[in-house]
Amino acid sequence: MDADCELMLQVKKGEVAAFNQILEKYQGPIINFVYRFVGSREKAEEIAQEVFLRIYLARGRYRVRAKFSTYIYRIAKNLSLNTLRKRKLRIISLNQPIPGKNGEIEREFADSSQISPAEVLAKKEAGARVKKALDSLPAPQKTAIILNRYNDLSYEEIGKVMNLSLPAVKSLLHRAKESLRKRLKGVNYTPPPHILPLKGGGKRWG
Known part of the structure; x- marks a missing residue:
């Protein structure tokens, strides 16, 4: 048990x-x-x-x-x-930092002191497009991704949480990934693990 x-x-x-x-x-x-x-x-x-x-x-x-x-x-x-x-609260992007109790936040990008200003700007611009794409997903798709990526639930567990069959969960996540790929075509950005595995392991979406 x-x-x-x-x-x-x-x-x-x-x-x-x-x-x-x-x-x-x-x-x-x-x-x-x-x-x-x-x-x-x-x-x-x-x-x-x-x-x-x-x-x-x-x-x-x-x-x-x-x-x-x-x-x-x-x-x-x-x-x-x-x-x-x-x-009617706004659904927050998966990429937006989460403020901690002591003011600390989770940051998606590396410390800016370790990369050039141009790289920082490029990453921020890419991140903004990713944010917009993620926020455009229907609530069920976004829920499934949050459960899978941020809470490490398996497809089977997601199905139980959302009252969906295993094929339905797979279909839901597949549609979410395809939607994000289309919206992020050409974006040079490394997606978080477990969300958007790219064919060939590349960094460019589309």
């Missing part, structure tokens, strides 16, 4: 320490996952808190039907999409 499922079964029995272990492991990943949808650190933390609250309140009804990560990401996905529908 999945170790996290075992922890959740302990939570079901009233073990608060087990819930704290789950919280410690998943709090950061869930906040970052939600942030990719809502574009606000404060809102992401609020939704993540709701995710864990729902899990805790429903502990008595918990049954092991899939990996715990599938269970928690499904809840986070549903709450994120519900928030977007209600408040």
